[in-house]
Amino acid sequence: MTFMFSRRAAVFASMMAALVPLSQAQAQATHKIRYEEVVRSVLYVPMYVGIQKGMFKEAGIEMSMKTSQGTDKGMAxxxxxxxxIVLIGPEASIYVANSESPVKPIVFAGLTATDGFLLMGRKPEPNFDWKQLQGSKIMSFRPGSNPDIFLEAALRKKGLDPKKDVKLVSNIGPAARTGAWLAGQNDYATFLEPEASSLEKQGKAFPLGSVGKEAGMVDYTVFTTTDAYLKKNRAAVQAWTQAVAKAQQYTAAAPAGELADLVAEYFTGVNKAELVSAIERYQQLQLWKKTPMVEKQAMDQLQEMLVQGGVLEAGKKVDYARFVDMGLVQSLAQK
Structure with a gap:
């Protein structure tokens, strides 16, 4: 699997390096796209890099961007x-595929290789063992959401039953989590960057482990549209996919300091040192995909995590082709 992924990454690197500037006709084509990201996070640096480096504009995309504050809101x-187009967890598309919704979401490109949340405690624990979480309260997310599912998977891999051995607190909204933690709620919590580095600098929380590292490399956030939009606007989604692929390659090769300078305007109130630290941490954890390919094996693994988490019946797993279309990604490799 590792060899296959490396080979695909190499093919994409060669393909992207060989891309010539868009033709005049392509450059003149304008695709107006309303885009929503799930939250504002360093986890999505490649997207911000693509915007700042003009890769979406070069692809003929005129983008408006909003932050949904939750996969459920992004899917809505x-x-x-x-x-x-929304950047959300792929689990949402699985849920909708099993519903009676006449609108069907389609995953067409991936951005992050796994969960970017860090498990944080109230004091440094140099010799931390996940089994120390036994009997504790952990601030998590909405049941069935990707942050919740990945945390549960990490706990199970560490020999803990997330339903019995710990108390996962799931009734605090994304925007209220930092405030709740500072108010003294819960023993442990999971935070994305840059909140994790900011809390660490303040001495209010300390990183103990990576949820994604323990859960495994399973696509965490993906670009998703509807079947109807994809059918009607395939050229626009193709242009988007090309811009994402270029941004991923650029991000993979750039040093943390350069990336921090590029994306600083998306993180007002975060100083450069904290931003560089956050980016370096994610680079070390290899959280950013090098290509937009979303593999069937990863989606199969995700659905098994959903079954184990009790939010998907084993008999209701969704065929990969029903909610994922990698045709646009594959067409890039053929150019």
Whole structure:
């Protein structure tokens, strides 16, 4: 599997290096796309890099961007028609595929290789063992959401039953989590960057482990549209996919300091040292995909995690082809 992934990454690297500037006709084509990201996070640096380096503009995309504050809200925007493309967890598309919704979401490109949340404690624990979580309260997320599912998977791999051995607190909204932690709620919590580095600098929380590292390399956030939008606007989604692929290659090769300078405007209030630290941490954890390919094996693994988490019946797993279309990604490699 590792060899196959490395080979695909090499093919994509060669392909992207060989890409010539868009033709005049392509450059003049404008695709107006309403985009929503799930949250604002360093986890999505490749997307911000693509915007700042003009890769989406070069692809003929005129983008409006909003932050949903949750995969459920991002999916709601997609299904209601108020967003054209959303960056959310792939689990949402599985849930909708099993529903009676006439609108079907389609995953067409991946951005992150796994969960970017860090397990944080209230004091440094140099010799931390996940089994120390036994009997504790951990601030998590909405049941069935990707952050919750990945944390449960990590706990199980460490020999803990997330339903019995710990108390996962799931009733605190994304925007209220930092405040709740600072108010003294819960023993442990999971945080994305840059919140993790900021809390660490303040001496309010200390990183103990990586959820994604323990859960495994399973696509965590993906670009998703609807089947109808993809059918009607395939050229626009193709342009988007090409811009994402270029941004991923650029991000993979750039040093943390350069990336921090590029994306600084998306993180006002975070100083450069904290931003560089956050980016370096994610680089070390290899959280950013080098290509937009979302593999069937990863989605099969995700669905097994959903079954183990009790949010998907084993008999209701969704065929990969029903909610994932890698045709646009594959077409890039053929150019």
């Amino acid at each position: 925007a997609l299904l209601s028609g108020s967003a054209d």
